[in-house]
Amino acid sequence: MAELDKGTIAIRKDVVAGGVITAFAIGFGAISWGYRFGTPTQMGPGFFPLLLSGLLACLGLAVSVQGLVASSEPMVIVSPLRLLCVLATPLIFGRLARPTGFFPAVLIAAFIGTLAARGMSLAARLAVAGVLALLSTAVFVWGLGVPLPPFGRWLTI
Amino acid sequence: MELIENLAFGLQTALTYENLLYCFFGCLLGTLIGVLPGVGPTTTIALLLPMTFGLDASTSLIMLAGIYYGAQYGGSTTAILVNLPGEAASAVTAIDGYQMARSGRAGAALAAAAISSFVAGTIATVVVAGFALPLGEAALSFGPPEYFTLIVFGLILSVTLANGPLLKAIAMIVLGLLFGIVGADVYTGLQRFTFGSLDLYDGINFVAFATGIYGISEILSNLEQGSTRSVSVSRVSSIMPSRDDLKRIFLPALRGTGLGSVLGILPGGGATLSSFASYALEKKLSKGPVRFGEGAIQGVAGPEAANNAGAQTSFIPMLTLGIPGNGVMAIMLGALMIQGIQPGPSVMAMNPTLFWGLIASMWVGNLILLILNLPLVGLWVKLLSTPYNVMFPAILIFSAIGVYSINLSYTDLVLLSGFGFLGYILFKLECEPAPLLLGFILGPMLEENLRRALIFSRGDWSVLAASPISKTLLFLAILALVLTALPRVSRMRSTIFKENDE
Numbered sequence: 001m002a003e004l005d006k007g008t009i010a011i012r013k014d015v016v017a018g019g020v021i022t023a024f025a026i027g028f029g030a031i032s033w034g035y036r037f038g039t040p041t042q043m044g045p046g047f048f049p050l051l052l053s054g055l056l057a058c059l060g061l062a063v064s065v066q067g068l069v070a071s072s073e074p075m076v077i078v079s080p081l082r083l084l085c086v087l088a089t090p091l092i093f094g095r096l097a098r099p100t101g102f103f104p105a106v107l108i109a110a111f112i113g114t115l116a117a118r119g120m121s122l123a124a125r126l127a128v129a130g131v132l133a134l135l136s137t138a139v140f141v142w143g144l145g146v147p148l149p150p151f152g153r154w155l156t157i
Numbered sequence: 158m159e160l161i162e163n164l165a166f167g168l169q170t171a172l173t174y175e176n177l178l179y180c181f182f183g184c185l186l187g188t189l190i191g192v193l194p195g196v197g198p199t200t201t202i203a204l205l206l207p208m209t210f211g212l213d214a215s216t217s218l219i220m221l222a223g224i225y226y227g228a229q230y231g232g233s234t235t236a237i238l239v240n241l242p243g244e245a246a247s248a249v250t251a252i253d254g255y256q257m258a259r260s261g262r263a264g265a266a267l268a269a270a271a272i273s274s275f276v277a278g279t280i281a282t283v284v285v286a287g288f289a290l291p292l293g294e295a296a297l298s299f300g301p302p303e304y305f306t307l308i309v310f311g312l313i314l315s316v317t318l319a320n321g322p323l324l325k326a327i328a329m330i331v332l333g334l335l336f337g338i339v340g341a342d343v344y345t346g347l348q349r350f351t352f353g354s355l356d357l358y359d360g361i362n363f364v365a366f367a368t369g370i371y372g373i374s375e376i377l378s379n380l381e382q383g384s385t386r387s388v389s390v391s392r393v394s395s396i397m398p399s400r401d402d403l404k405r406i407f408l409p410a411l412r413g414t415g416l417g418s419v420l421g422i423l424p425g426g427g428a429t430l431s432s433f434a435s436y437a438l439e440k441k442l443s444k445g446p447v448r449f450g451e452g453a454i455q456g457v458a459g460p461e462a463a464n465n466a467g468a469q470t471s472f473i474p475m476l477t478l479g480i481p482g483n484g485v486m487a488i489m490l491g492a493l494m495i496q497g498i499q500p501g502p503s504v505m506a507m508n509p510t511l512f513w514g515l516i517a518s519m520w521v522g523n524l525i526l527l528i529l530n531l532p533l534v535g536l537w538v539k540l541l542s543t544p545y546n547v548m549f550p551a552i553l554i555f556s557a558i559g560v561y562s563i564n565l566s567y568t569d570l571v572l573l574s575g576f577g578f579l580g581y582i583l584f585k586l587e588c589e590p591a592p593l594l595l596g597f598i599l600g601p602m603l604e605e606n607l608r609r610a611l612i613f614s615r616g617d618w619s620v621l622a623a624s625p626i627s628k629t630l631l632f633l634a635i636l637a638l639v640l641t642a643l644p645r646v647s648r649m650r651s652t653i654f655k656e657n658d659e
Contacts, residue, residue: 007167014325017586028335031350045349052335054379059328064234066324077585078381084634087574088378090557094570097561106554113553116380117546128547131599132554146562 010074021062029053074081085116101152102141107133163513164286170215170514171521179216183223184525190224190538191231191247193548198228199484200375203367204556206492207563214496215511219518221492225485226278226468226519229428233270233461233482234537238263246428246464249436253449253456260452267401269444269454271459271530272403273410277417277462278523284418285476287509288515289505294479295504299478300607302621308405308603309422311480313634314594327591329583331594334363334603336361343601344608356568363491363603365560365572366597370590371484372556373577376549402454409439409459417466422473424482431467432460447607469519476504477514484591487598 032053038044093109100108111129114120120128140146170176190201202221209217232247235255299307316326335653339350340360345522350355417431417436439459440449447453472489474482479501481487493500498508505512560573580590607621614620622628 013586017325017588018339020582020586023499024332024335025367028350035349036345039616040611041346043608043611045292045345048607049335049338049349051298052331052338056328056331056335059331061323063324063328066322074583076381078377080580082380083578083581085287085376086373086380086553087578089553090570090573093554093557093562094567105244106558109557110233110550110554113550114546117549118380120546124546132551132572136554136558140558146558146567 003137008074008076010072012067012072013075014069015064016068018060018062018064018067020060021063022057025053025056025060029057044152059060078122082116085112089113097148097152099152101150102146103133103137103150105138159290160283160286163509163547164283166509167286167517168511168521169517170510171219171518175213176216176219176514176518177521179212179220179427181331181525183220183504184227184230187224187227188231188234188530188533188537189527191228191233192235192540193231193543197248198204198225198370199488200372200552201228202485202488202492203364203371204362204559206488206495206514207559209492210495210563214493214508215514216494216497216517217496218489221489222515222519223522226465227487227526228520228529229464229468230271230274231462232458233274234267234530234534237266237270238455239443239535245469246432246460249460250457251434251452252436253453254473256450256452256624257454257457257512262452265399265454266457267531267534269402269406269457270525273413273462274465275523275527276410276465277414278469278526279417279520280414280601281418281466282516282523284470285473285519286513288422288470288473289477289512289516292473293502293505296478299502299626300624301606301613303624303626303630304602305610305621306634307478307480308599308606308629309484310528310630310634311474312592312595312599314423314637315482315595316589317637322639323638325588329517329588329590329592330596332493333598334600335565336366337600338590338604340528343605354568356564356566360601361572361597362560362562362566362569363488363597366576367484367488368556368560368574368592369576369578370580370583370593372552373573374580374584374590375579376553377581379549379575384591405454406458407434409455410462412438412442413459413462415467417463418470419469420463421467421481424474424480425431428464428468428471433462435459438513442604451624462646465523472515472519474501474513477502479504479602481595484594487594490598559657 014066028049032046032049035046035049036044037046037050040047046082089109092112093105096105096108107129110132111125114125114128137150141148141150171180184204187198191506202224205224206220209221221637232646233250233254235241236247236251237258237498240251240255243446244533254266254270257263313327314331316323316330331614337360341348341351351657354376413431413435416435417428419430419436423430434605436456436459439455443449443455446456449456469483471486474480475486475490479490479499481490490500493504498504500512556573557570560569561567563569583593591647610620611618622631
């Protein structure tokens with residue numbers, strides 16, 4: 001998995017930052033446009049958000065403009081596959097928690113999580129996932145009383 | 158004296174069996190995560206929030222507070238022994254502390270850190286107690302316009318004192334405000350930005366937000382190529398400092414405490430700012446014998462006292478006014494709200510056990526930490542050698558379980574991952590997460606107070622600058638903005654703040 005790490009990209013940070021900010025401003029703004037604006041005395045639900053979106057858009061543009069003076073800098077980023085493994089772990093856990101039960105859900109999710117690590121053998125990944133599943137079940141289900149069955153519908157025991 | 162009575166009352170609460178236990182647990186856990194680089198008090202406190210549901214309000218705050226100042230103790234240990242500050246606030250301690258360790262004086266450095274921190278913690282406890290009453294009373298004369306300007310002032314000051322370029326930080330605040338608005342509008346019941354999802358009716362789950370932005374994004378950044386940790390630990394011989402050492406610790410510790418107490422109260426302040434300021438001060442005042450940067454014990458004592466004092470006094474605005482000054486306080490506020498307690502001046506009157514119990518527990522916690530740390534140094538050192546490959550799946554899984562266990566809601570997990578991704582992007586683009594968190598918490602409050610102010614004044618916007626308090630706050634906010642924008646000041650800021658904040 002070492003070849004995954006050719007992760008550097010060259011961007012102008014502030015320009016992109018401004019872009020992201022402005023994108024959010026447009027998003028929030030467009031939605032707030034559909035809400036009733038009202039008057040200052042009777043502020044509608046759209047008043048404050050629209051105001052803020054406008055402010056945010058100005059700030060975003062300002063940041064981008066400021067960023068234009070700088071030149072593109074290379075920047076290390078995490079490899080997309082690793083990113084996906086990390087972000088998928090909570091989602092997989094959530095999807096599996098009820099159908100398969102707590103223990104298998106943690107086991108599988110943790111295993112996916114370990115896939116984001118570099119230089120780990122398959123055995124090590126399985127071991128870590130197993131230990132985490134056991135530990136979590138002990139701490140969360142038996143210890144703290146989280147209301148999830150350790151083993152669920154799909155694996156009727 | 159009323160102060161002594163209140164503190165004694167608080168001690169009664171702090172010393173109950175349950176609260177002692179959780180205080181101990183918090184301090185221990187705090188030290189642990191302070192020692193481990195990559196996990197910070199903000200993330201941990203966010204992670205443990207679900208656990209506080211089943212606990213009494215005072216107990217949960219006592220534990221969470223213990224984590225915060227415990228992390229400062231833990232961070233110093235790694236800073237001294239391994240030159241790897243576990244916390245941003247310990248970055249300065251590493252400068253002289255590690256040099257002391259390399260010349261065989263690790264024990265004296267650790268002792269200096271622990272003793273200064275304890276002295277600072279004791280004094281800061283009294284400061285917190287002392288300030289609470291007058292501030293609380295002053296806050297009673299605050300109406301909606303004053304709260305509005307106070308929140309604006311707090312938000313602005315927090316970005317001027319903190320890291321990073323001003324414009325981006327302000328943008329982060331506004332973005333946070335918008336995220337905070339998601340959910341049902343209190344006045345009209347209209348669902349805003351929820352895309353029809355019932356799960357978002359009460360707004361974005363705060364824990365998912367905080368854990369994602371801080372915890373998950375931190376993991377992502379640590380998984381980048383080239384982030385390796387090589388640990389070479391100095392040996393620790395004797396822990397006892399010499400009489401000379403003690404003499405040299407004394408004044409810097411006191412000065413650090415003073416500095417930390419003041420800077421901690423300011424929004425955006427807290428442990429990190431205080432420790433940096435103290436190091437700068439001690440360096441100026443130092444007359445040797447050892448030069449700063451080569452193992453001067455004053456360079457350990459001052460910042461350590463400052464960061465502990467700063468951590469504790471940063472509770473003041475949160476507890477008395479309901480306005481959090483930094484990310485950790487914002488989460489503590491969240492913890493209070495989870496318990497159904499509306500933070501603000503009324504907390505002192507309506508929940509005296511909580512209030513004074515928390516303050517008294519800070520002193521108890523400092524005592525626990527003093528006793529705990531020196532013998533357990535060896536244990537912490539062993540833990541530092543846990544490979545990150547084992548740690549991050551654990552953090553990831555615990556985050557997921559923790560967030561899920563709040564509402565058993567899949568949406569919360571989507572939010573967790575989503576904000577983790579966003580947090581990472583923001584981090585790469587050098588946008589600070591702390592203002593985002595602050596804006597998120599304060600957004601609803603800001604809107605509420607604006608609405609109320611305008612309703613009472615029948616649409617007259619000038620009400621926001623009418624009273625003397627409002628005028629002062631607005632003036633100070635604008636002053637802070639202008640000063641920070643000036644080129645001289647912005648150069649100073651970038652030299653002082655080279656590290657990422659927690």
